[in-house]
Amino acid sequence: MPELPEVETVRRGLTGPLVGHCLARVIVRRGDLRRPLPADFAERLSGRTVTAIDRLAKYLLFRFDNGTVLIAHLGMSGRMVRAAAGTPPAIHTHVIFETDAGSAVHFNDPRRFGLMALTSDNRVHDHELVRHLGPEPLDGAFDGAVLSAALAGRAAPIKALLLDQRIVAGLGNIYVCESLYRSRISPRRRGASVAGARAHRLVTAIQEVLNDAIAAGGSSLRDYVQADGELGYFQHGFAVYDRAGEACPSGGPDHVIRRIVQSNRSTFYCPKCQV
DNA sequence: AACAAGACCTGCATGC
DNA sequence: TGCATGCAGGTCTTGT
Numbered sequence: 484m485p486e487l488p489e490v491e492t493v494r495r496g497l498t499g500p501l502v503g504h505c506l507a508r509v510i511v512r513r514g515d516l517r518r519p520l521p522a523d524f525a526e527r528l529s530g531r532t533v534t535a536i537d538r539l540a541k542y543l544l545f546r547f548d549n550g551t552v553l554i555a556h557l558g559m560s561g562r563m564v565r566a567a568a569g570t571p572p573a574i575h576t577h578v579i580f581e582t583d584a585g586s587a588v589h590f591n592d593p594r595r596f597g598l599m600a601l602t603s604d605n606r607v608h609d610h611e612l613v614r615h616l617g618p619e620p621l622d623g624a625f626d627g628a629v630l631s632a633a634l635a636g637r638a639a640p641i642k643a644l645l646l647d648q649r650i651v652a653g654l655g656n657i658y659v660c661e662s663l664y665r666s667r668i669s670p671r672r673r674g675a676s677v678a679g680a681r682a683h684r685l686v687t688a689i690q691e692v693l694n695d696a697i698a699a700g701g702s703s704l705r706d707y708v709q710a711d712g713e714l715g716y717f718q719h720g721f722a723v724y725d726r727a728g729e730a731c732p733s734g735g736p737d738h739v740i741r742r743i744v745q746s747n748r749s750t751f752y753c754p755k756c757q758v
Numbered sequence: 759a760a761c762a763a764g765a766c767c768t769g770c771a772t773g774c
Numbered sequence: 775t776g777c778a779t780g781c782a783g784g785t786c787t788t789g790t
Contacts, residue, residue, distance in 0.1 A: 485783065485784090486783065486784090489783080517785080541784080549776090556784085556785085557783095557784090558784060558785080559781090559782070559783055559784055559785090560782085560783085594782090594784095596784060596785075597784095598785095600778095646784090648785085655783055655784065656782090656783060656784085657783060658783095702783080704782080704783060723780095724783095748782095748784095749781085750784090
């Protein structure tokens with residue numbers, strides 16, 4: 484589910500309830516997530532104060548007063564939902580964080596593709612989960628030259644390459660489709676042919692799409708809600724995602740959005756606008 | 759090395 | 775109503 488804008492929205496929503504607060508109690512109800520939680524997970528976090536919550540691509544980094552860092556990924560169906568302490572956990576709530584202020588955050592993940600791991604401040608960026616990540620798309624260092632260098636020599640379709648977190652970190656299926664539409668680039672185009680002005684256009688489109696989505700609180704499809712339980716509303720702004728058979732927003736005659744499958748994932752695009 | 763395809767797990771919509 | 779099938783926002787591993 485959650486791509487960069489959704490994770491960023493969750494981060495912002497958790498900052499109020501958690502940052503500056505001590506975790507009075509951490510309850511692991513089910514530890515067999517994508518990677519098993521360490522046996523001492525709850526013990527290592529209990530009594531610690533959250534000093535900051537950062538985002539690295541689609542990962543959340545919870546920093547604690549003793550230098551411990553909790554790395555969390557929401558997978559496809561993971562949610563972090565705010566609740567009052569003592570609220571009975573919903574089905575699929577696997578971990579509960581209760582603060583000294585009487586509020587709680589429930590980690591709920593039906594498919595259990597999410598994960599959490601513990602490390603420390605000085606080792607975060609070397610951690611195996613995040614070590615391979617490419618540039619942050621909203622970072623100033625990410626530009627057309629950086630992107631085309633990463634795409635040089637690549638024969639795979641640009642759609643598949645943009646999903647590769649080593650090339651750019653944080654995009655998923657929705658925002659790749661939307662960015663390619665916005666930059667009028669065909670998802671089937673070979674990676675290496677995206678260079679120069681075309682790469683620049685793509686970077687601009689990626690940044691615009693992500694910023695628009697963050698401003699809208701992310702996209703709510705099946706599972707995603709913000710930390711406060713509110714729905715994001717960027718899904719109403721999709722130009723192509725999940726709109727197969729509908730008219731392309733360009734309004735061009737006979738412009739119909741098409742669905743194809745690439746690398747076993749759905750791709751939505753306008754074959755007339757995107758070349 | 760680069761790429762494609764399958765696997766992981768659960769819920770939901772669809773069609774018979 | 776029940777059952778089978780296919781699909782879903784993400785990685786990770788395996789095989790060519």
